[in-house]
Amino acid sequence: MDYWKLVLPIAAFGSCAVALSRSPATQPVAPPSTGPAELSKVVQIEITPPPNPRWFLTIRPDGSASIQYGSGPGDSASLPAGTLNFQAIAAEVVKRESVKTIPGSSSAVLWRKGEHSAEFHSLTNDDYFRNLIESVSNKWRKVPRFDELRKEFPIYPPVTDRLEDHKRAAQGAEARIHTLCDQWADAIRQGADLKAIGREIASLDYNYRSEAMKAGYIANAASFNTEFFADAGKFTMDNGKSYSYVIVGSDRSLEMWVWARVEWTAERLPPHGVAGSLGLPSDGTRGKLTIGKVIRSGSASGTVFKVAYLVDGVSGNVEFHVADFSVHPDRGTVDAVGNWKPFSSTRPADRQQPKVGSHLRPLIRQKPIDAPC
Numbered sequence: 001m002d003y004w005k006l007v008l009p010i011a012a013f014g015s016c017a018v019a020l021s022r023s024p025a026t027q028p029v030a031p032p033s034t035g036p037a038e039l040s041k042v043v044q045i046e047i048t049p050p051p052n053p054r055w056f057l058t059i060r061p062d063g064s065a066s067i068q069y070g071s072g073p074g075d076s077a078s079l080p081a082g083t084l085n086f087q088a089i090a091a092e093v094v095k096r097e098s099v100k101t102i103p104g105s106s107s108a109v110l111w112r113k114g115e116h117s118a119e120f121h122s123l124t125n126d127d128y129f130r131n132l133i134e135s136v137s138n139k140w141r142k143v144p145r146f147d148e149l150r151k152e153f154p155i156y157p158p159v160t161d162r163l164e165d166h167k168r169a170a171q172g173a174e175a176r177i178h179t180l181c182d183q184w185a186d187a188i189r190q191g192a193d194l195k196a197i198g199r200e201i202a203s204l205d206y207n208y209r210s211e212a213m214k215a216g217y218i219a220n221a222a223s224f225n226t227e228f229f230a231d232a233g234k235f236t237m238d239n240g241k242s243y244s245y246v247i248v249g250s251d252r253s254l255e256m257w258v259w260a261r262v263e264w265t266a267e268r269l270p271p272h273g274v275a276g277s278l279g280l281p282s283d284g285t286r287g288k289l290t291i292g293k294v295i296r297s298g299s300a301s302g303t304v305f306k307v308a309y310l311v312d313g314v315s316g317n318v319e320f321h322v323a324d325f326s327v328h329p330d331r332g333t334v335d336a337v338g339n340w341k342p343f344s345s346t347r348p349a350d351r352q353q354p355k356v357g358s359h360l361r362p363l364i365r366q367k368p369i370d371a372p373c
Contacts, residue, residue, distance in 0.1 A: 042090045044111040047129060048120065050104050050216050055155050057133075061086045067140070069149045070221050077142035089132070096123040101267070104163055104216045130156045153213065163215045167264075170211035173204045174270070177259055180204075181244035184232035198229030201246060205257075212269055220273045224257045225250045230307060231294035234261075235322055238301040245275070247307060247320065251288035253279040254307060256320045256327070276320050276327030280311070281339040311342055 045059040059065045062081040069075040093108045102122040106129055109120045123129070133155050140146065180201050187197055202224065209219040227250040236242040242261040249255060255277040260270040280289055292308030292315075305320040319328045332342035 039087065039090055039094065041112040041114075042086075042110045043113050045086070045090055045093060045108065046111070046120070047093075047106055047108045049106050049129065049133070049155050050126070054213065054218070054221065055153070057155075059084055059086060059089055065136075067155070069146075069153065074143050074145055075149060077140035077146045079136055079139055079141070083136065083139060084132075092128050093123070096125050096128070097121045098124050126156070152210075157214070166211045166215035167217075170208050170215060170217075171264065173208040173211065174259065177201055177204050177208065178234075178244045178261060181232045181234055181246065194229060198226060198232075198246075198248070201229075201232065202226040205259075217267075217269050219269055222274075224248050224255055224274070225253060227251070228291055230291050231296075231305065233296075235303045236300060237322070243322075247294055247305060249289065249291045251290070253277065254289065254291060254309070254318055254327075256305070258325075275322070275325040277338055278318060278327055278329060278334060278340040279338050281341065314342070316342070 043061060047057040047059070049055050049057065054070045055067060057065065057067045060081075063079075063084045063086055064081040065079040065084055067077055090110060093110055097108070098105075098121060100122065102124065106123045106126050107120040108123055109118045111118055180197055184194075184197070187194060206223055209221070209223075212219045224246070225248050227248075229246060229248050231247040232245065234242055234244050243258045244261065245256060245258045247254075247256050256275045257273065258275045259272045262270045264270060288311070290310040292310065294308075295306045296303065297306065298304050301323045303322045305322075307318045307320070309316055309318060314331075316330045318330065320326075321328065329340055329342065332340060334340050
């Protein structure tokens with residue numbers, strides 16, 4: 001039996017942040033006892049509608065509610081106290097809670113007084129909650145972006161939407177990403193427009209993630225910088241698992257993104273996301289970062305990508321190691337949030353000796369349940 005963990009985990013391969021997913025329970029976990037006495041202890045209801053589980057609906061005992069898309073500031077809306085019937089909604093959740101995971105269904109959890117942990121359970125029928133969302137469609141206290149998000153990612157899409165169509169569209173975009181990465185070296189030799197290829201990869205990645213979410217999967221929400229594509233291709237680890245990759249950047253950052261070439265499952269996307277990144281802080285470093293040639297060395301899990309750079313008139317190299325998906329600059333320090341300080345705090349004429357460091361910035365960070373990823 002599978003179930004949603006209340007605090008969504010970071011699913012990762014090595015140290016690379018990837019798509020969140022449903023996690024299997026080691027033992028079947030049934031919904032808690034829900035008689036009248038138990039229902040009276042419920043202090044909050046959480047619901048995640050399909051097929052975009054980045055929507056989180058929170059309902060409170062006073063009949064107020066809030067809904068949030070992802071964790072972006074302003075990507076939310078609220079309903080005032082007295083709008084909803086809390087006890088009636090809690091009872092409807094109880095009627096529909098399932099021991100088993102139901103693909104493409106809503107998930108819900110009832111928070112009870114005194115509890116410190118709980119589990120999401122699939123709901124056997126979405127009709128009640130689809131109608132509930134429709135009934136308050138024009139009552140949300142919101143900002144303009146909320147309407148834009150609802151249009152692009154409907155909380156409950158029309159029932160005519162076919163999940164398999166979205167899944168096929170996502171898989172088609174994913175396959176094209178792999179093809180373009182395979183063809184990158186040939187494109188260089190043929191003098192092709194690399195910027196155009198890079199823009200297509202970025203567009204395909206957006207479509208891949210968007211269509212996958214519409215099909216009921218959880219995908220990384222962020223996208224990579226498209227100002228400069230330094231390299232693309234494929235590598236294969238010692239265990240035989242292969243990845244497509246791109247190395248991209250701007251005048252302030254350098255990143256490596258990967259897409260694992262593995263089969264989809266009913267509930268999980270192939271691992272994808274940022275494998276390593278560095279960024280110049282907004283203060284303390286003058287000049288711009290210029291990215292140069294990428295040299296690949298080693299093989300299998302020992303593959304290393306050495307990226308030449310120029311910053312503040314000084315040249316050097318940054319290495320991406322696929323063995324542990326880490327990034328290593330040849331000078332300076334990297335702090336906990338990925339800010340790279342290539343020089344000491346003194347002026348350039350008095351720079352310290354390089355200090356090699358490594359850093360990974362997860363694309364998706366673990367959040368408390370009231371501020372979901």
